[in-house]
Amino acid sequence: MPIDPAVQSLQLLVDLPFREGYVRSIVSVSLYVSLIAVALSTLFSIPVAVVLGFNDFPGKGLVKAVINTGMGFPSVVVGLVVLFAVSNQGPLGSLNLLFTKQAMILSQFVLATPPITAISLAAITGVDEDVRDAARALGGTRLDAALVVLKEARYGIATAVLAGFGRAISEVGSVLIVGGNITGADGISKTRTLTTAIQLEARQGQYGTAMVLGGVLLALVLLINAIVVRFGDWGVQR
Amino acid sequence: MLRATAVSRSYGETVVFENLSIDVEPGEVVAVIGPSGIGKTTLLRTLALSLEPDEGTVSFDGTDAWEVDDPDRLALRRRIGMVFQAASLFDAPVARNVEYGLRVRRSWPERIRAELRSLVAPSGTADAVRDALDIVGLDDKRAQHVESLSAGEAQRVSFARAVAYDPDVLLLDEPTSDLDPRNTAVIEDAIAEARDRRIGVVVATHDMYQAERVADRVAVLLDGGVTEVGPTERVFDDPRDPRTRRFIDGELVY
Structure with a gap:
């Protein structure tokens, strides 16, 4: 009788057949890459969303x-473009x-920025304009008004960051192309992530x-979802 | 004190008002009355220095607010409190809303220090905040989140938020149009309290009875301009402009 994969994986959890440090190294590469990418993406996206949300200018519709469109970028295509960019002949070679x-x-x-920007922008433009006016009318500067709007939009922005993180950590195609799914001779991950490892194991x-x-x-x-949702609740003293 | 002189404002082709003049002095309540959609909100925003008039001047104690540079205009704006038709409260506890005006007037290092301190040990509510909430009878609700307030209470918090930083001028845009009689009475008492504190109050309203109750002077806004300004009693009993007379008669019958 063939062993049910679920039962088999439970046995593996007990036995842990991996070389020591293998899983830990894959997890840390996955987290390292995704967290840094999402952090950079957030730092870039939120100011862009604020500027887009607060100003009207010709071509704004095109930018949006x-x-x-960026939300639908196929990740393998992004991987390919980045591969060309960082390859020896590329501009970043x-x-x-x-x-x-x-x-x-x-x-x-590149993959996480469009969803974070678009969802943040939707959250920011969804904040009642009266609230922004109130901040200004009560003596706030433009920066104060922007901070009020960001605070009102915090749940939407948390959702945006989660969506970006979800896209980054669950992504296979581009990290496989530009990272190469490499482990060292000691079997410790260099550029192998959870997703590329799963892909490899399944193929074998x-x-x-x-x-x-x-x-x-x-x-x-x-776990990350729970942390971010908790974080979104900070600053609200109910 | 705060004076608009011969101001005009249009949105595209639509003229909202032309050559309009109005002023308010300390300890005085001026009611702007007129039908809905006539431009009372635009006028109040112009007085609040958040909207630049196309023509004419808005001056505060003799300083033309649109001739000075931005920091000076901000300083003038900060002497004005404003209450909107909708309460427009921030998603935070009542006290946090009321202290907003005080908070933005502090320097950034002070603000950051205060925020960090409040994370470690929640400090007591500032006297100015309690005093402002006292005016509208809501001091006991200061720790509640604004979500738990009724519409009337929310508008009263909005009023407290605008007087907490002790402005010289208070602009009220239809502050009671969505409220029940009890909450309306609280707001009207608070207007009287503001006058006693030598604040100049401009209240836009379409309710002429309210204007009669609270105002020292009335400005009637009709057909893109003020048709008449004068002491409340005189304007209601003996309007000099035939358009004012028609408006008042029509409303009073209704």
């Missing part, structure tokens, strides 16, 4: 259309980024191992 974590961060930044027929890694990935995403 480009951002919305001199930085020697090919098959490094930095290249993976770059491609995840190691379904149990793949499922354990999948469970770890799922648990990580849930």
Whole structure:
């Protein structure tokens, strides 16, 4: 009787057949790349969303259309473009980024920025204009009014960051292309992430191992979600 | 004190008002009455220095507010309190809303220090905040989140928020149009309290009975301009402009 993959993966969790440090190194590469990419993306996206939300200028519709289109960028295409950019002949070739974590961060930044910007922008424009007017009328500067709007939009912005993180950490195509899914001779991950490891294990027929890694990935995403939602509640003293 | 002289304002082709003049002195309540949609809100925003008039001047104690540079105009704006038709409260506890005006007047290092301190040890409510909430009878609600307030209470918090930083002028845009009689009475008492504190109050309203109750002077806004300004009693009993007379008669019958 063939062993059910679920049972098999439970056995693996107990036995942990991985080389010591292997899973930990994959998790840390995944988190390192995704967290840094999403942090950079957030730092870039929120000011852009504030500027777009607070100002009207010719071509604003076009900018928003480009951002919305960016949400649908196929990740393998982004990976390919970043691969060309960081390859020896590419514009960033001199930085020697090919098959490094930095290249993976770059491609995840490109993938995470459109959803974070678009969802933040929707949250910011969704804040009642009266609230912005009130901040100004009570003696606030433009910066004060922007801070009030950001605070009112904090749940939407938290959702935006989560969406960006979700896209980054669950992404396979581009990190495989620009990162190369590499481990060192000691079996410790250099550019192997949870997703690329799962893809590799599954292709080799190691379904149990793949499922354990999948469970770890799922648990990580849930944990980060919980932290961000909790974070969104800070500053509200009910 | 705060004076608009011969101001005009249009949105595109639509003229809201032309050649309009109005002023308010300390300790005086001026009611701007007129039908809905006539431009009372635009006039109040012009007085609040948040909207630049197309023509004419707005001056505060003799200083033309649109001739000075931005920091000076901000300083003038900060002597004005404003209450909107909708309460427009921030998603935070009552006291946090009321202290907003005080908070933005502090320097950034002070503000950051105060925020950090309040994270470690929640400090007591500032006297100015309690005093402002006292005017509208809501001091006991200062720790509540604004979500738990009724519409009337929310508007009273909005009033407290505008007087907490002790402005010289208070601009009220239809402050009671969505309220029940009890909350309306609280706001009207608070207007009287503001006058006693030597604040100049301009209240836009379409309720002529309210204007009669609270105002020392009335400005009647009709057809893109003020048709008549004068002491409340005189304007209601003996309007000099035939348009004012028609408006008042029509409303009073209704």
